Amino acid sequence: MTESWMAEALCRHFPMQTWIVEPEDRTSASTAALSAVCLSCPVRPACAGYVLRKGIVSGFWAGADRSPSNVTDRADGAA
Numbered sequence: 001m002t003e004s005w006m007a008e009a010l011c012r013h014f015p016m017q018t019w020i021v022e023p024e025d026r027t028s029a030s031t032a033a034l035s036a037v038c039l040s041c042p043v044r045p046a047c048a049g050y051v052l053r054k055g056i057v058s059g060f061w062a063g064a065d066r067s068p069s070n071v072t073d074r075a076d077g078a079a
């Protein structure tokens with residue numbers, strides 16, 4: 001499902017593969033690059049809310065890796 005804020009997402013200007021690569025396949029430099037894009041993104045708050053509402057547990061969203069081992073803020077309260 002596409003939401004209106006997604007039209008302004010900075011990550012739209014980068015290859016999708018960049019955002020869904022498995023955490024173990026990322027380098028510290030690539031993680032820093034993703035974080036920098038998210039920090040500059042005008043819709044980061046909306047993105048962060050979206051991942052919580054949807055319970056997303058993969059990919060890199062709103063400045064953070066959303067893999068299950070890294071997610072501590074699930075909307076349903078589960079760890």
Ligand code: SF4
Binds near residue numbers: 048
């Ligand atoms: S905060 Fe990051 S992942 Fe979310 S829309 Fe912006 S660039 Fe994409």
